[in-house]
Amino acid sequence: MLMKSLYINPEKCTGCLQCEMACSFENEGVFNPARSRIKVFTFHDAGRFVPYTCTQCDEAWCMKACPVEAIVLNAATGSKDIINDRCVGCKVCTIACPFGTVNYNSASGKVIKCDLCGGNPQCAQACPTGAITYIDADATGLERMRLWATKTDTAHHAAA
Amino acid sequence: MKHIIIGTGPAGVVAAETLRKRMPEADITLIGGEPERPYSRMAIPYHLMGNIAESGTYLRTAPNHFRNLDITLLHQHVNSIDAAAKSISLDNGNMLTFDKLLLATGSRPTRPPLEGMDLPGVVSCWTLADARKIIAGANAGDDVVLMGAGFIGCIILEALAQRGVNLTVVEMENRMVPRMMDDQSGGLLKQWCQSKGVTVLTSTRVKCITEEKGKLVVELEGREPLKVNLVICATGVRANMELADGLLDTNHGILVNERLQTSHPDIYAAGDVAEGKDFSTGGYSVQAIQPTAVEHGALAAINMAGGEDALHRGSINMNVLDTMGLISASFGLWQGVDGGDSAALDNPQRYRYINLQFEDDRLVGANALGLTQHVGVLRGLIQNQTRLGKWKHKLMEDPTRIMEAYLAQHVPRHGP
Missing domain, CATH: 3.50.50.60 (FAD/NAD(P)-binding domain)
Structure with a gap:
């Protein structure tokens, strides 16, 4: 089955934060960018905006580091999903993820990360400029996106 | 092939699963000394809080997880290893032979040598x-x-x-x-x-x-x-090395090479018991942390299964800790390095603190207090050995900008 993936093109981002609002509303029930799983970083000097969230990387550092099997592979979307009932809040995944995209939520005592909204990512739906799209994973850009920073393997990649 | 893994913590369990993935036909036995199903010590604090039952500490939730993978799980103490005969002897008198053996025996708490430490209370x-x-x-x-x-x-x-x-x-x-x-x-x-x-x-x-x-x-x-x-x-804790006595080279843990192989070519060690490679120092040390145990377990298994080029580049020593709601984290060489620079943000009123340690223009270590968002990127910067360039100076001025520093160096200007 062909997986889809979030494809982010920072050049098209205007910093409107619609993605953060949509994410927070979909996942937390409130319009509050602070509760969003996708985050737009602003580079004032360069007049540049970079939306950033989990790339659902194959290494799945978070999933492997979890001591209680609370992060699982979603076979339908390829996302790595938190099982809230199992997460004890130990936060090991938050330091294991070298992309910094798993965060601890002190209100719930659990961690949160992007789960692609189960296959219909609201950030991509909300993005008015096409900076965030949800496209076939074999599109050439995806591999390059994943190469952003995946050369982080401590262990040999064969461990993946 | 007969594989025996001693120890049912994360290193042992991940090793058994990895072996099964690579060797569908192999005979895999996983032996633990405690009566419970393999569980995570890391989850115990949450059990003490009453947040989870004992079952919430289990490393694998499916009731027949090991049986389904055709991994034999034994609850036994291992008394000794006969390296020449390639066999181990169990508490119940049984003897098992192996082609490859993994010691993932973990560590145990130590007690200071003081009067009264053995009292029942x-x-x-x-x-x-x-x-x-x-x-x-x-x-x-x-x-x-x-x-x-x-x-x-x-x-x-x-x-x-x-x-x-x-x-x-x-x-x-x-x-x-x-x-x-x-x-x-x-x-x-x-x-x-x-x-x-x-x-x-x-x-x-x-x-x-x-x-x-x-x-x-x-x-x-x-x-x-x-x-x-x-x-x-x-x-404190110390490595459970009794089985290695007189048989394998040891220091604070069992000495292993980049293949997690001990001084005996058919015996491997992983997790808290292993003195494995440290990413930051290039030396070997006992880290005794969950992510390292998992990395060791997977890599040891790949090598036990005959993996050719699966060498350990070293694990980053790191920890995250929640002390009554105040979250602290440490990464790599948080004490700093000779001739390196450091940057600190100290806001004691808000219990917020970040200390970054640089060698040249690369991050090599960090301490953080009260930081819960994007904290993993500290690992990313250290492990990528990211050349920070002008971002080093920006971080020296404001160490909270770690995520921006990462993106500035890793996300191409014109999109992916």
Whole structure:
């Protein structure tokens, strides 16, 4: 089955934060960018905006580091999903993820990360400029996106 | 091929699963010394808080997980290894032979050599059996002394406070978590705990423990003794290396090479028991942390299965700790390096602190207090050995901008 993936093109981002609002509303029930799983970083000097969230990387550092099997592979979307009932809040995944995209939520005592909204990512739906799209994973850009920073393997990649 | 794995912690379990993935036909036996299903010690604090049942600590949730993978799970102690015969002998008198053996025997708590440390009211916090003793002995109104404010001590503080005990922490060093956090953040942690009603005595030594009228009397150097119901000893752990005695090369742990192979070519070691490669120093050390155990377990298994080029580049030593709601994290060479630079943000009123350590223009270590968002990127920057360029100076001015520094260096200007 062909997986889809979030494809982010920072050049098209205007910093409107619609993605953060949509994410927070979909996942937390409130319009509050602070509760969003996708985050737009602003580079004032360069007049540049970079939306950033989990790339659902194959290494799945978070999933492997979890001591209680609370992060699982979603076979339908390829996302790595938190099982809230199992997460004890130990936060090991938050330091294991070298992309910094798993965060601890002190209100719930659990961690949160992007789960692609189960296959219909609201950030991509909300993005008015096409900076965030949800496209076939074999599109050439995806591999390059994943190469952003995946050369982080401590262990040999064969461990993946 | 016959593979035996001794130890059912994360290293052993991941090794067994990885072996099965690579060798569908192999005979895989996983042996643990505790009666429970393989569980995570890391989850015990959350069990003490009452957030999860014992079953919530299990490493694998499916009831027949190991059977389904055709992994034989034995609850036995291993008495000895016969390297020449390539066999091990079990408590029940059975002998098993192996082609490859993995020692993932973990570590166990140590107790200082003081009088009274063997009294029944003195417990460790390490196993589910220990947790049951604490649940029975540390309840509302009980007086409890926690010896040691290291990682284990700190991580059970909240659980103990929540159980309503009158808690005194006694730590030999001058601050909390001295092997994970620097002076400033370790000091702030102490202040935080005091503000939550926990008495923390740092730079304080226990002289001995005696019994008096059903209570434990904890004698302290230069202070009045404490009379308590329970003493929890969390002063440190050491590797379980008995099986390696006289057989394998050891130091603080069992010595392994980049293949997690010990001095005997058919015997491997992984996890807390292994003195494995450290990413930051290039040397070998016992890290005794969950992510390292998992990396060791997977890599050892790949090599046991004949993997050609699966060499360990070294694990980053890192920790994250929640001490009564204040979250601290450490990465790599947080103490800094000779000739390196450092940047710190210190906001004691808000219990917020970040310390970054650089070598040239690369991040090599960090301590953070009160930081919960994007904290993993500190690992990313260290492990990528990201050349920060001008971003080093921006971080020196404002160490909170770690995520921006990462994106600036890793996300191409014109999109992916």
